[in-house]
Amino acid sequence: MIPLIWLLALAVIPSCAPAERVPAEIPVRATAYSWREPAHRKWGTKNAIGGSLARPLEGLGHCAVDPDVIPLGSILHVPGIGPRIATDTGRLIRGRDLDIHFDSLWEMRAWGARRVTVRVLRWGWGKDFRTTKKPTHNGDRT
Numbered sequence: 001m002i003p004l005i006w007l008l009a010l011a012v013i014p015s016c017a018p019a020e021r022v023p024a025e026i027p028v029r030a031t032a033y034s035w036r037e038p039a040h041r042k043w044g045t046k047n048a049i050g051g052s053l054a055r056p057l058e059g060l061g062h063c064a065v066d067p068d069v070i071p072l073g074s075i076l077h078v079p080g081i082g083p084r085i086a087t088d089t090g091r092l093i094r095g096r097d098l099d100i101h102f103d104s105l106w107e108m109r110a111w112g113a114r115r116v117t118v119r120v121l122r123w124g125w126g127k128d129f130r131t132t133k134k135p136t137h138n139g140d141r142t
Contacts, residue, residue, distance in 0.1 A: 024120055027117045033108065048072065060083050063088065066096075067086075073124045079117070
């Protein structure tokens, strides 16, 4: 039994209340894209965070998400493909849409579009994420 004092403390101090739970699995409409397709060439290999789609980040392939639903930096396990990191956005990616990046056009076309349930392995960048930027010092310009 929980002592009454603890129940009162939880009611008065909102920071002690349990944090909002993040969904462990999210049903999405997963489509495929590639920086190699002609329609994507005007954007090149750059993704929304300024990195390159041609190179893995944290050893993972890329995917595009709606950052209002799934934050950038999240790692999602896509059934049949494996883990992907959310590093890109797109004007047509809204709600529970997921655009999975493939390096080859053949793989992209083979995937097409389908409904899958992705498992969230990491929500956002996480507390252990390290940036490659050097820290700025007083008087330095960025």
